[in-house]
Amino acid sequence: MRFRRASLAALCCAATICCGASLAEAQAALPSLTSQRAATPFSVDFTAEGIDAATWAQDSPTLTQLGLSLAGGLEYTTPISVPIRLEVGYIGVSTSSIASDGELYRAWDGARFALLMGYTFAPLSLEGLGKLKMSLLAGGALTAAEYTHTALAYAYPSIVLEPRALLALNGIFGADSGPYLTLPVELMFRAGNHTLAPGLGLGFRYRIIGSN
């Protein structure tokens, strides 16, 4: 019981921050659930993410911008635990805070397309609950955007680093399906300025099952 409580706490309190060191010792204590049908290497997911971004430019202040991202993903996992992920979504970021000289950064919103690759680590067993699967993804994104409430269109590239922890619950959804927590960091290169956007996302992944 104590172990279960500790496992849940580790998940809820940004499991990825706490369990990195313990992951090396993790043993798959429970056998994974087997499905009557074979799982394909493909999975789909949906993520909602809050963003707390910082934008800066040369000779301009660093100012915060809050945002929201909604994304759908299609992931292919290779036999060597290397996921390749295609992500399509919406991003909306608010007007920044205002500097004392009256300068600020505009809000923007747009469609974001990302391609990520990474590694899925050996699962950490959560006794009686399921498995915690950690992944680390990295890649690039392209965003077609508008400055919110204007007629101005623009586009920008970005690089992404994305740790994620998926909780595969025993007996529910299947072995590689379940809710996950993600802590992506994105560095955007926007019209000569930079935006560093760490986020906290929650999502659900479903491993596609093939037919018999």
Added chain:
Amino acid sequence: MRKMNTWLLNLGLAAFVLAASIASTACTQNASSITSKRYALVYGVSIYNNDKGEGESFPITVDGVNYTSKNLTYSDNDAVDMTNLVTQQGWTVYSRVWGGNGDSTSATPPTKSQMVNDLADIATKADADSTVMIYFSGHGDVESGTSYIIPYEGIYPTTGTSALELANCVSPANLSSMLSILPTKNIIVIFDTCYSGGFVDSGSAIDSSPSSYASMQSYSAFSTAMEKFGSLLVANASASGSKTPIVLSAAGSNEYSYDGSGNGVFTGYLLDAATNGDSDSDGYVTMTEAYAYTAKKIKSWDEANSYSVYPFLPHLSGGTRDLVLFTD
């Protein structure tokens, strides 16, 4: 392998923690007030030909061809009202208004040379954190594809049969040269003239609103971004992030703007934006909010008047930066 897993995971976590701490600690909080100095050069010209009153026509030659122009009715009101508004908001104002009915606010008319002098004076007082605004309401023109604003004496001489005197008008290149002496990057330009969209630089963005809205066609920034994704990415890659002025124009580069009722249509809504344009209710009306408010109002005005005038739309320059224009 497990050690490698742990190392990779910790690396990712460290990157996130670092990024989060940068975002949370390096950022400036919302300013409780604008503490920097703010200077406004507010020019308005209704009377170009002193033989005539407000709204009256007079003969003019342009490139040897005879036309009829007319004095404006409300450009002087625009500048007077803008002067009053920004003075109340703590700006140091250089107001030069030339109009009928005793509306002139300065013995010195709002000419191009006076604009140069006033900006030179502001340059001696402003510092790197100051905000400088240049507001002009009056006639505008486009010659050989270049937009001009027409200060007093831009139509010269000021009596009898006048001619368009481009040397006394201000082009985008002239304006850029004038502004280059200012010690600050925080520069606001607002022009309520015909063809003023020629002063708006969209930078690495694309302005999806048409330069001539005469057909009142629909447009969408997001659709434009999707359609021109590749070229926008190329433009973004070459963007320098240079601190160009943030420009708000009453009309597109191929459009007229109009006198309204008491003020120019655009300036009337711009003045209204000071009290009703704060869309996020943070106590500040930014240039983007002022644009959004005036664009929405003028679209409605266009629809209501589409059978009597050519529709027009305001335009806003591109870039990630914005500046506070008004405070609530």
